[in-house]
Amino acid sequence: MMRTRPLKVALLGCGVVGTEVARIMTTHADDLAARIGAPLELAGVAVRRPGKVREGIDPALVTTDATALVKRGDIDVVVEVIGGIEPARTLITTAFEHGASVVSANKALLAEDGPTLYEAAERHGRDLYFEAAVAGAIPLIRPLRESLAGDHVNRVLGIVNGTTNFILDRMDIAGAGYSEALDEATALGYAEADPTADVEGFDAAAKASILAGIAFHTRVRLDAVHREGITEVTSADLASAKRMGCTVKLLAICERAADGRSVTARVHPAMIPLSHPLASVREAYNAVFVESEAAGRLMFYGPGAGGAPTASAVLGDLVAVCRNRLAGARGPGESAYTRLPVSPMGDVVTRYHINLDVADKPGVLAQVATVFAEHGVSIDTVRQKGKDGEASLVVVTHRASDAALTGTVEALRGLDTVRGVASIMRVEGE
Ligand code: NDP
Numbered sequence: 137m138m139r140t141r142p143l144k145v146a147l148l149g150c151g152v153v154g155t156e157v158a159r160i161m162t163t164h165a166d167d168l169a170a171r172i173g174a175p176l177e178l179a180g181v182a183v184r185r186p187g188k189v190r191e192g193i194d195p196a197l198v199t200t201d202a203t204a205l206v207k208r209g210d211i212d213v214v215v216e217v218i219g220g221i222e223p224a225r226t227l228i229t230t231a232f233e234h235g236a237s238v239v240s241a242n243k244a245l246l247a248e249d250g251p252t253l254y255e256a257a258e259r260h261g262r263d264l265y266f267e268a269a270v271a272g273a274i275p276l277i278r279p280l281r282e283s284l285a286g287d288h289v290n291r292v293l294g295i296v297n298g299t300t301n302f303i304l305d306r307m308d309i310a311g312a313g314y315s316e317a318l319d320e321a322t323a324l325g326y327a328e329a330d331p332t333a334d335v336e337g338f339d340a341a342a343k344a345s346i347l348a349g350i351a352f353h354t355r356v357r358l359d360a361v362h363r364e365g366i367t368e369v370t371s372a373d374l375a376s377a378k379r380m381g382c383t384v385k386l387l388a389i390c391e392r393a394a395d396g397r398s399v400t401a402r403v404h405p406a407m408i409p410l411s412h413p414l415a416s417v418r419e420a421y422n423a424v425f426v427e428s429e430a431a432g433r434l435m436f437y438g439p440g441a442g443g444a445p446t447a448s449a450v451l452g453d454l455v456a457v458c459r460n461r462l463a464g465a466r467g468p469g470e471s472a473y474t475r476l477p478v479s480p481m482g483d484v485v486t487r488y489h490i491n492l493d494v495a496d497k498p499g500v501l502a503q504v505a506t507v508f509a510e511h512g513v514s515i516d517t518v519r520q521k522g523k524d525g526e527a528s529l530v531v532v533t534h535r536a537s538d539a540a541l542t543g544t545v546e547a548l549r550g551l552d553t554v555r556g557v558a559s560i561m562r563v564e565g566e
């Protein structure tokens with residue numbers, strides 16, 4: 137039975153994502169109505185610059201007063217695609233207070249202050265959905281929150297930032313420069329309003345915090361996520377990776393400790409073998425592995441950024457929230473019933489690729505090897521290339537703790553024969 141009275145939607149933000157949300161709501165209005173059981177009505181569109189021409193949007197719906205829009209009282213669902221912390225947070229909590237459910241794509245806010253949003257949704261008996269906040273179009277939040285609710289997830293690992301994957305891919309495959317590739321990613325609508333969030337790893341860290349929280353049913357604060365971006369990855373690193381049969385990707389890795397008593401969450405560039413499925417994730421695509429006790433290893437893959445792909449995830453949430461509303465039901469709220477501590481990065485165990493500039497003379501290799509041995513870091517391979525009394529030494533280790541590796545590197549820097557540590561990169565995916 138189709139309800140004739142429409143469900144009213146307030147769209148907060150009409151940029152890269154919001155424009156596509158509005159377009160799909162209009163072009164697929166009949167299908168969406170049939171799937172929901174009631175038509176959708178775009179009741180208002182809040183923006184910053186009201187004079188901007190917005191194709192397909194009735195100018196009468198455009199307002200700069202987002203607060204008044206969410207306070208109207210007749211809004212069923214608020215779609216927040218403004219981004220950032222404020223005014224998004226206040227608008228979302230105000231929307232709940234005034235009876236609306238919320239769909240958001242705002243990973244920065246969810247990672248910074250998710251509990252406040254969850255608690256406001258709970259207090260007012262409304263839904264908070266945010267599929268688009270992690271990995272663009274890829275259904276990942278709903279599978280973790282719902283499909284895997286009966287399983288025990290131990291690890292989530294993958295590429296969750298489209299912009300950085302696009303940049304690394306362009307640098308690696310097309311030999312493009314870093315700035316040129318970043319400009320292209322921005323022009324394609326992949327980058328955040330401030331692309332520092334992408335290239336410095338803040339965006340991926342926010343996603344890791346959200347994923348770890350949902351996967352392990354615990355709160356993982358954003359500041360507990362170890363974060364490194366891609367700004368220091370050079371074309372020399374990419375070439376070195378290629379020589380090893382690897383490529384470089386910015387990874388987010390969330391793990392439950394073997395004893396189940398703690399978790400870790402980290403974001404950093406890593407070398408991965410070309411034979412690993414993540415190595416073939418190109419452009420702004422994302423891919424995430426979820427490893428759980430019963431299901432085993434699941435892979436989620438698809439477009440990780442961009443207006444239309446992200447709008448697909450927003451629309452999926454909008455349909456779900458509207459169905460809940462008509463059924464007088466609610467979707468899942470926060471599930472953070474465990475209180476697992478987040479271990480420091482020093483406890484993380486992985487492999488490392490270290491590039492040293494050293495003096496090319498007898499005994500140097502032995503000196504370097506001794507430092508590794510003294511810190512309990514076992515060497516897997518060493519490659520040396522000498523020129524004019526200097527040499528480049530590339531050491532790949534077996535698995536060691538980050539703390540042991542840090543100690544090793546500090547000691548190496550103290551050797552007279554070590555001129556410099558050109559780069560250190562973790563090696564994952566083996
Ligand atoms: P844009 O910068 O393209 O759009 C932001 C929109 O918000 C604009 O329409 C802007 O208005 C409006 N806005 C900004 N400040 C205010 C304000 N104070 N009051 C009302 N409106 C305001 O961002 P995106 O569309 O790219 O991203 C939106 C959200 O989606 C962010 O949280 C982002 O992280 C997330 N996201 C983005 C993806 C992408 O690929 N772009 C992918 C996944 C998630 P105006 O148009 O007048 O400037």
Ligand code: HSE
Nearest residue numbers: 297298299326328441
């Ligand atoms: N800036 C983000 C990215 C958008 O590049 O992945 C998608 O969350």
